[in-house]
Amino acid sequence: MIVYTVGTFDLLHVGHLALLEYCKSLGGILAVGVASDRVVNSYKPNVPVIPLEQRMEMLRALSCVDIVRPYDDLEYVSGCKELNADIFVIGEDWGNKPHNLAVEAYLESAGKQIKQVLYNPRTSSSAIKQHVRDQSGIVRNLKMAAV
Template sequence: MIVYTVGTFDLLHVGHLALLEYCKSLGSSLAVGVASDRVVNSYKPNVPVIPLAQRMEMLSALRCVDIVRSYDELEYVSGCQEINPDIFVVGEDWGRKPHNLAVESYLKSAGKQIKQVQYNPRTSSSSIKRDVMSQKRPVQRLHMAAV
């Protein structure tokens, strides 16, 4: 069985890892769609900190991930057509937006499953970014004594 999930995967963390390991447990092969900066910027105020190519490289290095593909449009039908997953895994904030409804309709007509999962409360990229910003301090200059 092929499992497919999508996301930004910026600042890869244990929440991402838990999601990906769970997805892999659902089937024999895990495909991950990674949103381009343009896609992320269409629904979030800031683009990712880590460039797309590096996010894809990190995901590819994980033993639970078999396929990594980027997507440059906020739609999921073409990815599902390319990957042909048995299960499409989405997060708890999935919602009823047109691009979500389109892929739901496509998958239903193809006899495929959609599985919704809750996010790991231990961490998120947004909370990591907030924590880093709150620790921002002025640079202190070091004075070296003459030897």
């Protein structure tokens, strides 16, 4: 059984790890699609902090991950087909965008499963980035006060 999930995986954190371990528990092989900077920039205001090759290297180092593949287009059908994925795991913010509906239709027609998971409330890449910005502002203000 092949389980496939996709994401940016910028600033790898415990929420990512929990997702990947859950995905691995669903089947024998876990394949992870990693969004290129171009893909991320098509739906988020900023590109990732960590370059694509480094994000992929971090994922390859995890024992729960068997396959890591980049994707450069905001569509998931080709990845599911190439991997012959049995289960496609999505996040709670999935929505009804055309690329999402296309993979749902493909999976249903192919007799495959789609599983939706809730995000881990313990952390997120966005929260980590905001914390770094906040800390940077505190340090800058302390330096200014010391002058």
